[in-house]
Amino acid sequence: xxxxxxxxxxxxxxxxxxxxxxxDETTSTTxxxxxxxTTDDLSSNPIYQKAITIIANSxxxxxxxxxxxxxxxxxxxxxNKYAGQDTAVRYLADKIxxxxxxVWGTIPMAPHPTMSREDAETLAQYVLLLKNK
Ligand code: HEC
Numbered sequence: 001x002x003x004x005x006x007x008x009x010x011x012x013x014x015x016x017x018x019x020x021x022x023x024d025e026t027t028s029t030t031x032x033x034x035x036x037x038t039t040d041d042l043s044s045n046p047i048y049q050k051a052i053t054i055i056a057n058s059x060x061x062x063x064x065x066x067x068x069x070x071x072x073x074x075x076x077x078x079x080n081k082y083a084g085q086d087t088a089v090r091y092l093a094d095k096i097x098x099x100x101x102x103v104w105g106t107i108p109m110a111p112h113p114t115m116s117r118e119d120a121e122t123l124a125q126y127v128l129l130l131k132n133k
Contacts, residue, residue, distance in 0.1 A: 042129060051126030054119050059110065066130060073104040079131035092124035093117065 042048045055061060063071035082088035097120050099111030112120065 045129065047122060047125045048129060050122050054123055055126075058112065058115070060123070063110070071107055072109060075127045076130045076132060079128050080133045082128060083131045083133065088128055089121055089124045092127060093120035096120040096123055 064073070064075055066075050068074050069077075078092070082092065085091075095109060097112055097115055097117070099109045101108035
């Protein structure tokens with residue numbers, strides 16, 4: 001189950017980045033993601049790798065997709081909105097922990113009071129990595 005979610009998350013990110021996929025034929029480390037063809041730049045980013053594990057163990061994906069609005073905003077849109085803002089990581093980590101509504105609509109973002117500050121910041125950094133503008 002956990003594996004499926006990780007692959008799902010990786011695929012969602014990968015699908016979203018379609019176009020600049022590069023096959024890395026030289027590497028012998030065949031991870032699950034690579035087997036699925038995920039060799040884009042993000043998959044080797046340590047923030048990304050940490051984040052997909054945290055996401056697999058949390059509930060984010062019940063409400064968020066990378067490229068499409070679901071219950072919550074598409075993460076890529078979130079990234080584009082806060083791109084270049086110094087306070088974005090702190091702000092988004094606070095929001096992930098505390099929840100809240102009113103920025104993207106009236107549906108509230110679920111709070112995650114038991115999530116560590118470190119994990120919340122990793123997720124915030126991950127979301128910000130998804131910007132494409
Ligand atoms: C119950 C559904 C739900 C879950 C679960 C959920 N979110 Fe959200 N999320 C939302 C909604 C709805 C919003 C928009 C809130 C608003 O308009 O202020 C949102 C907003 C966000 C934002 C943008 C915040 C802002 O103020 O712009 C980020 C980043 C985010 N979520 C990340 C996450 C992460 C990471 C997780 C998992 C730990 C997660 N969400 C789990 C529904 C959810």
